[in-house]
Amino acid sequence: MFSNYIGILNLNEDESNLRSLSLNRPLASIPIYGRYRIIDFILSNLVNAGVKSVGIFAQTYSRSLMDHLGIGKPWDLNRRKDGLFIFNYSLNNSIINDVIQFKENIEYFYKNKGDYVILASSRMLCNIDLEKAALYHEKSKNDVTVIYKNVKGDDETFLNCDVLNIDENNRVLSVGKIIGLNCNVNISMDILIMKKDFLIECIYKSIENGNYSSLKNYIYNNCNKINIGVYEFKGYLSCINSIRSYYKTSMDILDTDIREELFFKNGKIYTKSNNSPPTKYCKESEVKNSIISNGCIIKGSIKNSILSRSVKIDYDTIIEDSIIFGNCVIGKGAKLKNVILDKNVVVEEGKNLIGDKKFPVVIEKGEVVKNLYKKAEGSYKA
Template sequence: MKALGIILAGGNSTRMKELSKKRAIAAMPIACSYRAIDFALSNMTNSNIQTVAVLSQYNARSLNEHLNSSKWWNFGRKQGGLFVFTPTVTSENNWWYRGTADAMWQNIDFLKKRHEPYVVITSGDCVCKCDFGPIIDYHIQKQADITVVCTKAPEWDDISRFGTVKIDDNGLISNFEEKPMIAHSNIVSTGTYIIRRRKLIELLEQCNAEGRYNFVTDILIRYEGMKKVYGYMLNSYWSNIASLNSYFRTNMDFLKKDVRDFFFAKEPKIYSKARDLPPAKFNQDAKVRDSLIGSGTIINSVVENSVIFKNVFIGNNTVIKNSIVLDGAYIGDNVRVENCIVESNETLLSDTSYVGDDQIKIVIENNNRLGI
């Protein structure tokens, strides 16, 4: 492939509330068996991009453990591979990543040593499925300096947390606003960009020399009108999970057959790190409807319209509705959980109730499971 990949996976989001205290956003669990970053990695390998760098920083341990072998995404090659870069203290630099442009600049030697003419930059916190090949062809055809992959914002999402763009009839981006208070367009950037490798190196070095560290504000917006920035419209499913509401809605979308079929029944595949677990077990009193159930889970009662991840135990006379239960949770007897996200490895004691009314409730109890 004539491009290498960079996945930006170092950021934090206060919109995720307590869920981001123990993991990077890119490591958030999705659809029972996946992490958010699996979608970006799968898009890379399915596009025949053989060299990919993941730039991680905030709460990186869980993410780095997930990426401990490149074989799951077929990056284990002699010519290329999967590289994970965290901030490194050197004699010349002791900064953490100060922004997306700075993260790439601190690893600029990686870019300089490569030979691929193009770079695909994408985010690790988006759920989508796309082939980067036609986007690169579009970039070349337009003779663009930068191509921004765009889509229409989901109607239910908060558009003020995205970068919004206006695209003319020729595909040229005429206006780019980063997280506007009042949006003048419903077309948003997906956080995926195509740029020539040498052009990226030039812009990163110039930004750093001027004390500028953000790729969007200090390159895309600052050079608006000076560089040819084109928009490529993505017309398939896309969601950014970096808010509590969006994370919940994205997981619930996988209860829809058309969404599941798009990601998992149609080629190319979405890959993830495999775990050897037994199938889910449904005991005599289990009643499960319109739900996804992960491997290793044991269910003894009612589950409706919910996503239950791996290794979860659900006790007797318990009701779980419209909720997400993350890996390893233990839910006792006579428990009610509705409109909630139960954090991984949590213990919900018997005879308790957790209900989110006006908004989704995050359940973190820190109970001692051995004390039940």
């Protein structure tokens, strides 16, 4: 059945609250859980459902995304027919103006033989059976089916996400935003299912009207004219839309039950492999409830933390509740708690970095965190 479906990943995502991690990469390629990237989840969900053709509409500074995706081999999308297509390596930030991107690449839609489209973003992390959702859409005869989840409105993970106001017939009446009130709300998971011809029609109408530069906004703002239905998802869901939500999601993954659901429940989550040696744990090392990727050298203490590949932890170092990206070096006697280190960061000997669970300390890519007071000849000097 899913040979009749096209996956469209629209990466026009607001990265303003993730700026310290997205300066050199799009949100979709931010590392998570050590060796994965955020885009791996929705891409794997599509592939596990049997989708053979996936188009990715990328944004600015997509080198890391391109390097990660390659020709799509880890997701079995390196095909002669269909496969992985990547569009728009533009220097123009088009967070809102995705309609123009679709219009400029409209030939992709016309040439593709699929009749249905699953349109999604990358920021929603879940493991969902999209085949069941697609079957529901076809039986319902909706113009558009939006996948949603019922959450508490004061859950800060979902702030500013779209809220669906639904009637008793599972029809969307209007769409708002989560503002943090203490009540249950139905949030859109940014996954929309529709016919390809309907998608093309919406693109042209958006341009003709001149009032909509976002395809999603065009659909949501025409609820009275478009038959928009819903499909409920009841599993684990997280939205990566801020440093706080990224940190919380990463800590959630250390929970065994959440990890099992997120990575295995409706199929495996795939990612680019990296041939590196196993991690070396020295006699003095101590590791508790942590994820350690390949190629690391561990001499210190690590608790409730996630380390990407090729991280070096020196003697007497204490790391708690922290996320360390690849190729970081942590000097002897350093102490890190509630910290996120981007790639290639060096923390000098004896340096302390202490953040808060709601406001973790973030060190940007390639920074050197110096200890201003170093012991020399029996005294301390600046």
